[in-house]
Structure formats: C-alpha cells, structure tokens
Amino acid sequence: MTDRRHFLSRTLSLGALGLASGTALADSATFASFHGALDAHPELTVFADTTGEQAGDGAIIGHLPADLEGVFFRNGPGRFELGGERYHHWFDGDGYAQRWQIGNGKVSHRGRFVQTQKFREESTAGRFLYSAFGTPVARKAYKNNDTVNVANTNLLPFNGKVYALWEGGSATELDPQTLETRGIHAWRDDLKAMPFSAHPKADPDGGLWNFGNLPGSDRLAIYRLQADGTLGRMALLKVPNLNMVHDFAVSARHLIFLIPPYDLSPDTSLCLAARHLWAGGGKAARPLRAVVVSKETLEVRATFELPPRSVFHLGNAYDDGGTIRLDAVLYEGDALPEPMLPMRGELRPNRPGRNATVQLALDLASGQAREARLFGVSEFPRVAPQVVSARHRKLAVLGASADSPEFILNTVNLIDTDSGKADSYRFDAGWQVEEHVLVPRRHARSETDGYLVGVAQDTRRGQTVLTVFDAARVSAGPVALARLSYRAPHCFHGNFLPA
Template structure:
C-alpha cells in the first residue's frame, strides 16, 4: 500500500493546455444536444464516438474566474454513425459543481483564482473534472490532474461518481494524460506541487491496479503530461519554484526560476519504477508530448517546448480577446536522451504548435508520423492541422484561415491499418464567423487536400482541451 498522506496534505490543483481559443460560457444546469449538418462525405468505415472535455462554466453569482484552466468540466460526445453526426454535452456533476451551484457562488479554490468559503475534505472536493475524457475498459472517465477520475455514463454523459481504483488510492492525484499500453492497460502518474513526490500507476486492461510507486523528485512542481517508451516513463520538469502564500492560487504560487535552473528530464525505468537517470536541458516550459521509443542506447521523444514561462499570460481575459497567451513561442522538438553520455540532443520538427498526437497503434514504439496543430499567423492562433514526417521534417498540412480556431485532433486508424496514416484525422474547430462548432474529418494520408467532411452544429459548443475516439 502506498502512502496517500504525502499527497492529501496538499491540494494538487489542475493545470490544462492552452491554444488561443474563444469561449462559449454555459450557465448551469446547461446541456447541449443537436444534429450536425454534414458537408462533404463521411467515410463509411468511420464509425464511433469522439469523447471530448473542457471547462464550461467561468461565471457564477456575479463573480468570474480569472484563469481559463479554472472552469467546471463540460463533457461532450460526438457520435459518428451511418454518415450522420450528432452532438451532446453536459456538465460533470462533481461535488464542487453541485456545491457551488446550490450555493449560487464559487466556494473553493481553483488553479488560477482563489476562493476560500468552504472547507475541503480532500482533493476531490475541488475536482473540476475539466481536462480529458477517457474511454477505458467499458467506462468513460472525466480526468483532472489534481484528484480522482470521475466516471460518466458512456451514452448519456450522466455522472456516476468518483472512481477509486483501489481503496488506498482514494482522492489521489491521477493525471489527465494516461498512456495506453499495447496490452490494453495504461500508465499514469500524479503529483502534488510542493510535495516533491511523484506517484506512478500501472492499470491492467481490466482496470485493476497492477503496480504503484511513490518516487521522491526534488523541486517537483506542475507536471501536466508525460511520455512512455518501451522501457521508460519520461517527465520533463520545467524550472518553477513553489512558494505558498496566503490567499493565493496555485498559479500564483508557481514562480519561474529559469534564470537559475535548467529544465530536467527525469527517466523512470518501467521494470523497477525507480529513477534511472536525470538529464539537463535549457530552461523552458512544457505541457504536451507526442510519443517516445527506444533507439539502441537512447530514447527519443517529441515535446512542445516554450522559450520561457508558458503560464505567463494564461488568463481568461487573454483567451477571450484572442491575444497570444505567451510572449514565448512554442516549437515541436524531438529530444534524444543518450544514457551513455548523459547528454540530451534536440532536433526541431515544427514551429509554433500544440497538441501532438500519434496513431494509437504506435504508442511507446517507433513512430514516423506526428500530428500537431499549428499557428500560421503571427498572433499564435492555432488554425492548422499538420502531419509531420519525423524522419524528413516535412509537413503535410491544412490551414483553415482567418476566423477559425482549431482544437485538438486525433488519428483514427482503419481496421487492420498497415501504416500510421492508413486512416483518418478527426477533430473539432470553431468557426467564429458563423458561431458554429464543427467536427472535421481528414484523410490522414493527404492532409493538404483539406477536410473530407465538415459536420456543422447549429450552435457553438464550449472549447475542449482533450479527448479520445472510441471506434464502434
């Protein structure tokens, strides 16, 4: 049994990614449902559900959150079947959401906005369930990295309640970015800023906890994502100091220390669940990773790196005004960790970008294609979808242009796919000119040709952070 008290002594609040996207704010008890109008042709073999999640409520009782990682989770379900697309969305009925809805005002602290009107029992008291939606082992889980997964009904999105994977893991931080293993199980982690402890989870395909470990890591603060190779788990630690103060949010407690410390790559061996090696890289910040694989005596992996403090301008006001969220542009980088020399090498794959994804069949194995969103303009708005060849560096991409903001896209392989691009790219984009949210479908082998189909809703849905496609 692992020691929960090291984590439950601190409330590990959520952090989420940040493309430049406009909000649709829904007032509780808001729900959405509608049939999309399909333009173009949906492939006959593309059948399934695209589950998505993101913050949907930023205002309550005349008060407003300051930060766009703070909103209550609004789960969404896009059903693709027989050439038709339907959409449904509803709030995740967390304890936080229910308590605050009943009170008519915000009660608990959030990542970037401080409230302290009601005491907290544990991390799940303030669980916003607003970052990812994971279909796994027949269930669907709304994820937030500061506490437990929240189980939803796969059909109706009704909230079933907190998921406790094992009794001694109750209310433990469980990140919003688990990684699937080829055997159908998954790896995940959790952190508590200021505790300097990293918890590792290994769940089997039945959803049972197979292995856990708590690893001491000095100066461990906000970690949003990680990457998994054949033999390792890899974490990039940006140089933040954690300095707790009265009436301050977690965001205000995270102080950039890039002038004094490098970024660190902490490599954990899968067989021992212990730190194998630590590498130093130039001081930058990071949210998301693509994939990792072993290459002889090295591990190679993809990351989106920011030249400085990426949290600097992640305010709700900046998001709604469509201003750049950071003065520090991002780049998509492939990093090579050489265990013999202790050196980390870098190769730039793409410019301003976010939300890297690979085909699900190559996770933790050698990959040659990386899907990223790009920003074709100077304002850093994410408006393009790009397939990068990681060997040549060439990109096959499509830009939607002015008035569009693109959300995360994913690769959906055809049944029996023979290559990483033998399938489709499915995602969501916001058409701000027409105030519509649009499901997009590309041929993964020919992105530059543009979408094969666009499925337009007659309304705007809230922007989502992350999601996953479940084929049927």
C-alpha cells in the same frame, strides 16, 4: 507505506494545494472586461461561459467515410462564470463532457457538465465557493482534492467505461452513452483523492500507465492499470523540486517526464498557479529536467538537463538502442500566465519563437540530451494509437499561422518526424481548431492509413464543427465537416473509441 502516507497527508493538506481560507477574489471586474471585449473580438467566444446540456445532429458537408465509425469523446472547461463573477484562468472552468457519435453517414453530439461535488454545491449556492487552479476564492473549506475536482481535462474510454480526468484528484466515471455522472472512482481504497493525471498512456496489452503529482510533495506516483481496469502496480518515487508535470511519454521500456524549473511559494493565500514561481531565468536559472523511469523496476534510471523551458504536452517516445527519442512542445519562459489573458478579454500575442515542437534524444550511456526542431508555434501533439511507445514517423500537431498577430491555433499539421516536412491545412479567418487525433482504419498498413479527426470552432457563426481529414492528404482539406447549429465548449483533450 510511509511514503504513501506522506503523499496522502500532503494531498489532504490545505496548504499543499494553496487553497487555504482567504478573501474571495473571483471578481466582477474580470467578468466586465471580458464581456466588454467579446462583441469586438468574436474569437474570444471559445472562452465564453456555457450553461445547460446540449444535444443535436451535425449537418454533413462533404462525404463522411463509411468506415469511420465510433465515438469521439471530448472534455474541457465549460463554466467560467457564476453570480456575476468570472474565473481568472482558462484551466479553472468546470468540466463539460462531450460525445460525438459517428457512423451510418451521420454525426450526433451530446454535451453535459460533469456533476462533481464542487459543481453541485456551487450551482446550489449560486456562486463560486472553492478556490481554483488560477483563481483564489476560498469561501468554503474543503475536505480533500476531490472536493475541488473539476474533472475538466480529458475524457478516457477504458475497459467499457468512460472517465473524466483532472490531474489534481481522482477519475470521475461517466455513463458512456448519456454522460451522466456515476461518481468518483478510486483504483484502490487507500488511493482515494490521490492525484491521477489527465494524460494516461496505453500499453500494447490493453493496459494503461499513468502518474500523479502533488506540488510541494517531491513525490511522483506511478500507476499501472491492467486491461481489466484493476490496479496492477503502484509506486511513489522521490523527485526533488517536482512542482509541475502535466504530461509524460512512454516507450517500450521507460516512462519519461519533463519537469520545468518552478519553485513553490509558501504563501497559501495565493492560488496554485500564482504559487508556481518561474526559476528558469537569470544567473541562477535551473534547467528543464528529463526524468527517465524504468518500467521494469519503477525506479528513476536517469535524469537529463536541458535549457530552462516550460512544457505542457508530450507526443510519443520510443527506444532506439541506448537512446530514447520523444516529442515535446517546449515554451521559452513561463507559459502558465498566458491562459489568463483571454479570460479578461485580451488576445494572446503570437510571438515568434514562443514555443516549438521538438524531438529530444536522450542518450542513456553518455547522459547527454540532443534536440531537433520539428515545427514552429504549435500545441497538442498526438500520434496514431498503434504506434504509442514504438517507433513513429508521423506526429499530428495544431499550429498558429506566422502572419497572425494573435496566438490562435488555426492549422492542422501532420509532421514527418524523419524529414521534418509537414502536410498542413489552414482554416479560414474566424476559425479556431482543437486537438486532432489519428484514427486508423481497421487493418491500417501505415500511420496515414486512416483519418485525422478533430473539432473546430467557427467563431463568426458561433457554431462548433466536427472535422474529418484523410490522414494521407491533410493539405487537401477536410473530406467531411459535421456542423452543429450551436456552439459547444472548446475542449482540451479526448479520445476516439472505434465501433
């Protein structure tokens, strides 16, 4: 109980989040530089502002499989500009929830902003009021994490409900059909405003594992939700230098967290992104740590050290005897500043070796970690839902073509984790792809017995397109496209709910 009070007191501390009162720095210069570059570089439209609700049907190209039925829920930042000012970081935008209904040979789309407290207050004021992850504003003080909750990272269907997730605060419940905002959801009364990450993982029994992290607290919150939506177990673990952890992986017996080497600046006039100081370089470089937590005891079982790198997303993990194997996308150096470049109209360079998808092997007996490279420059790893926490042989990732001077995700790839070979499809120039997910057929006999479903942005035509691949033949190209007549905001993450 003492640990929980300590964590909550840090959650409610202005200094803990780096959102103390200060000068407003969301600025018109960033606004002007972005719009000055937009006409010459249509690929920047994925970082453009969105206003209002959207609804429409997709024009079907190809053949939409009759057995692909359900809803593809998606979420990402949609509002970057207000009152002539523009956010500095891609992660700052207000959440825009999207719903793709698929079935009976048709695809329909709906999108609307999550009506968070922050969104409503700033809409009324006509300008930004609160600091964001990568942009100091601080025109108005805040009460707790949920005052500044942007609900912009994932959309989770669970136990008949849908939640918009943001790792710094509570889940926000939405209506599954209309996407209307129902309000903040706390899993228990004393856990209001607690960080609840945007990357929960399913258990075979229908429950969920998740975590929460508050930079500077050195405490990791662990949540185990039952299949009926109630909180089954909760623990707070002490983990030193726990200043950034965005995702995790689960195996049958363990929870695995990769913690990159960041220090936290005490300067609370800075935004939270700027307070993260990279400690992975020079003679005093700290390692990337893999922290293994036992599902049974909810205690740290082991910690492994790897070369210093940063990381956002993990794929899957499984127990292989006394070894844990897991997928991760690892970056050379500090990756946090990169999403700031396109916000001011600069294209991100596609540097060889900037990151790679790897499979790690953590040997619990020896304490040693090994690493095998699976794929080059890539992001957004996903596996088939039926193999989460179990042995998997296929991993879906997006990739950036090696011959492109800019870092633009334009390939869809299904990697064989045993051979390292990838079944890949490259989109034409002017296209950018979002995270793709594997959707198994009802009685799937393998990880490729189903579809790879995602969204792509046709930036030259200013249109958003739902994409459907046969998971067994990705290189043959999409079997169906559903093209909207408009551009919907570019999303981070989502999940498919079968009919």
